[in-house]
Amino acid sequence: MHINKRIEELQEELIRSTQELVSIKSVQEKAQAGMPFGPGVAQALTKTLAIAAGLGFKTVNMDGYIGYAEYGEGEDYVAVLAHLDVVPEGDGWNYPPYGAELHDGKIFGRGTMDDKAPLVAALYGLKALKDLNIMLTKKVRVIFGTNEESGGQDIKYYLQREKSPLSGFTPDGHYPIIYAEKGIVIFEVVKKLCFAGQSEIHIVSIEGGHRANMVPDYCEAAITAVDPKLVVLSAAEFAARTGIKLETEIKGDLVIVKCAGFAAHGSLPALGKNAVMYMLRYLAGLPVGEGDLASLLKFFDTYVGLETDGKSFGVALEDRESGKLSFNVGIIHVTEEKFSMVLNLRYPVTFTCEDMMVPFYKKIKDTGLEIENMIHQKPLFFPADHPLLKTLQKVYTAQTGEEATLLAIGGGTYAKTMPNIVAFGPIFPGEPDLDHQANEYIKIEHLLLNAKIYAHAIYELAR
Numbered sequence: 001m002h003i004n005k006r007i008e009e010l011q012e013e014l015i016r017s018t019q020e021l022v023s024i025k026s027v028q029e030k031a032q033a034g035m036p037f038g039p040g041v042a043q044a045l046t047k048t049l050a051i052a053a054g055l056g057f058k059t060v061n062m063d064g065y066i067g068y069a070e071y072g073e074g075e076d077y078v079a080v081l082a083h084l085d086v087v088p089e090g091d092g093w094n095y096p097p098y099g100a101e102l103h104d105g106k107i108f109g110r111g112t113m114d115d116k117a118p119l120v121a122a123l124y125g126l127k128a129l130k131d132l133n134i135m136l137t138k139k140v141r142v143i144f145g146t147n148e149e150s151g152g153q154d155i156k157y158y159l160q161r162e163k164s165p166l167s168g169f170t171p172d173g174h175y176p177i178i179y180a181e182k183g184i185v186i187f188e189v190v191k192k193l194c195f196a197g198q199s200e201i202h203i204v205s206i207e208g209g210h211r212a213n214m215v216p217d218y219c220e221a222a223i224t225a226v227d228p229k230l231v232v233l234s235a236a237e238f239a240a241r242t243g244i245k246l247e248t249e250i251k252g253d254l255v256i257v258k259c260a261g262f263a264a265h266g267s268l269p270a271l272g273k274n275a276v277m278y279m280l281r282y283l284a285g286l287p288v289g290e291g292d293l294a295s296l297l298k299f300f301d302t303y304v305g306l307e308t309d310g311k312s313f314g315v316a317l318e319d320r321e322s323g324k325l326s327f328n329v330g331i332i333h334v335t336e337e338k339f340s341m342v343l344n345l346r347y348p349v350t351f352t353c354e355d356m357m358v359p360f361y362k363k364i365k366d367t368g369l370e371i372e373n374m375i376h377q378k379p380l381f382f383p384a385d386h387p388l389l390k391t392l393q394k395v396y397t398a399q400t401g402e403e404a405t406l407l408a409i410g411g412g413t414y415a416k417t418m419p420n421i422v423a424f425g426p427i428f429p430g431e432p433d434l435d436h437q438a439n440e441y442i443k444i445e446h447l448l449l450n451a452k453i454y455a456h457a458i459y460e461l462a463r
């Protein structure tokens with residue numbers, strides 16, 4: 001078979017199609033008629049379907065929510081799942097973020113790596129199989145998602161109308177293969193606060209963090225005190241003793257305490273410095289009386305503190321496949337009336353949500369805290385000897401000459417949204433991950449290699 005040779009012949013077209021898609025700003029906007037995620041996303045979907053039709057595939061647009069290109073016959077199918085929506089470009093670009101310009105053998109632009117070029121690579125991989133008249137026993141679909149970055153309504157719409165694939169992959173992660181993704185819960189712990197009576201120092205508010213899945217890098221508290229100078233002094237003493245960045249500013253009656261941490265992704269809280277938990281450590285040591293808030297500050301400082309594995313909270317879980325549970329305090333919002341904290345916990349793949357939440361509930365039983373707005377994503381896990389993994393490993397090694405190790409992560413990839421799918425590429429080991437950052441690019445050399453790997457993977461899964 002000459003799959004790779006055929007892909008090399010298609011190189012110019014492959015690059016052009018990638019550039020065409022990258023030049024469309026497919027950031028989610030307000031819905032319009034027939035465009036549930038706005039005009040940019042709709043335009044990218046229409047363009048992709050036109051490219052796929054031009055390559056000779058049957059195409060389907062599912063009401064603007066999602067689309068696919070199909071090749072072959074039969075009921076059951078193998079899927080490649082990729083997405084066309086992108087996150088906003090942000091600042092700091094050396095080239096226009098939607099210019100899709102070629103420099104030093106790389107195409108630059110938002111969405112090059114995440115996830116447009118890999119999508120085009122899979123499409124041209126399938127095109128090579130078609131051009132070579134390679135017989136497959138299963139139908140193949142390249143599915144064009146449009147809402148991966150902000151809500152996942154695309155896959156929901158799809159799965160309500162179509163059956164799940166037999167197997168497949170999503171080129172929206174890292175090589176070699178991500179076979180384990182932790183279970184993820186996000187929820188709020190809340191409590192109404194009763195007036196605590198007069199105390200020497202009184203906390204008016206605490207604010208920190210913006211997102212559950214980030215380690216907050218800043219937290220601020222507003223305090224009133226009989227002697228504000230005492231607060232200023234205690235903060236300075238705390239900062240000197242612990243090395244934690246804590247500053248104070250007097251604003252009218254209030255002392256504003258500002259704490260700086262270090263941001264990190266919520267799946268890797270140990271890499272950050274949690275400004276909220278630093279702040280609670282400081283506040284828990286102040287003479288703030290005996291009220292609800294004082295107890296909650298002590299509770300969280302004692303049982304979470306600076307830990308990121310849930311050990312003192314009693315929820316520490318660990319397995320060989322995916323490591324330790326991660327415990328991230330993402331947001332705090334405290335007023336005189338209400339305490340609220342948003343948590344992001346990620347449990348190892350061989351456990352269930354109950355394994356974590358039963359001890360969690362037990363721990364908060366006597367605090368009066370309640371859990372609200374819970375979101376849960378089950379873990380993704382394929383046993384190491386699963387045929388899908390074996391097949392992709394074989395293909396990866398044959399095409400790259402490298403060993404295809406299996407990766408476990410705390411994040412959730414697109415694979416989690418669709419049954420029987422794993423994340424496979426497109427970022428090669430040792431390459432920078434510029435997804436969602438400035439100067440995102442894909443090397444032409446890797447665009448081609450991706451197309452070859454995906455072509456062989458499709459062939460092996462569908463033959």
Ligand SMILES: [Zn+2]
Pocket residue numbers: 083114115148172
């Ligand atoms: Zn992506």
